[in-house]
Amino acid sequence: IYTQKIFSGSRELLIDKVSQALSTKRFEHVLRVEEMALQLAEKWHVDAELASIAALTHDYAKERSDEDFLREIEKKQLDRDLTNWGNNVWHGVVGAEMVKDELGIAHEDILNAIRQHTTGATVMTKLSQILYMADYIETGRDFPGVEDVRALAFDDLAASVGWQTAHTLTFLLTKKVSIYPGTLLTYNTWSVDK
Ligand code: GDP
Ligand code: FE
Ligand code: FE
Ligand code: FE
Structure with a gap:
């Protein structure tokens, strides 16, 4: 049950809307990201409702057409340089x-977490770090080191952000x-030894 009026309906209604926008496979990923985000939120004392809504909506726009994204960049007068990129960058920043x-979700912390979920950012709230990590370590992910970085996310959240960024960049x-x-x-902010 959502109690904070960040989304106008129930979690079930939000799930309904997100599932309609996505393939079954991607929707299942989204549910696993929510599960992991809720675990991280509990560990790092972040509001569960914010974590749930951010996770459920993070890939909402992933299956939209390039034309949709280019139209949105124009409509919202976003940075012109965005037009030079593609779905990987657009689905978060423009999504x-x-x-x-x-x-109808206007909560800026949630929107920033969505904007930052693929590339990260120099300044990230704990919510944003949690979404960035939950997307990467949800239980369906399998890559060398996934168990190490899963443990790290629960031990040192900022270090896990640095780990992911360095590995993705490589x-x-x-x-x-x-x-x-x-x-x-x-990478320069979160991965470099200081
Ligand atoms: P997903 O939406 O759950 O599949 O995951 P993400 O949103 O985190 O990432 C989407 C894709 O963007 C992944 O394949 C990343 O490797 C890729 N990606 C992340 N950063 C960059 C970047 O700087 N440049 C490019 N070209 N791709 C990136
Ligand atoms: Fe994504
Ligand atoms: Fe990610
Ligand atoms: Fe994702």
Whole structure:
């Protein structure tokens, strides 16, 4: 039960709306992210309702067309440079605008967590760190080190953000895809030994 009026309806209604926007496979990922986000929220003393809503909506826009995202960038007068990127960057940064307009969720901490869930950011609230990590370590994820980083997220949340960022960046470099500048800023802030 949601009690804070962040979303106008029940968790069940939100789940209904999100499931209609996504394939079964992705919707199941979203439910696993919520489960992990709630566990991390309890551990790190973050509000459960915020964690639930952020997790359930984080990939809401992931299956939208490029045209939809480009139209939204224009409509909301977002940074022109965004047009040079693609779905990986858009579904969070631009997708947050769709969550706001279409689901009526205006809570800025939730919207920022959605905006930051793929690339991170230099400044991240605990909610944002939790979503970034829950997306990465939900129980359906399987990659070398996943059990280590799962444990780390419950032991040192900030260190786990640094771990994910360094590993994702390494992976992107091996694929020779372009690195979003925000990803590099996240790396410099969270992954570099100080
Ligand atoms: P998902 O939506 O649950 O699949 O996960 P994410 O939103 O975290 O990530 C979506 C994709 O974006 C993943 O394949 C990441 O590896 C990729 N990604 C993250 N950062 C960058 C970046 O800086 N550049 C590019 N090209 N892709 C990135
Ligand atoms: Fe995502
Ligand atoms: Fe992620
Ligand atoms: Fe996700």
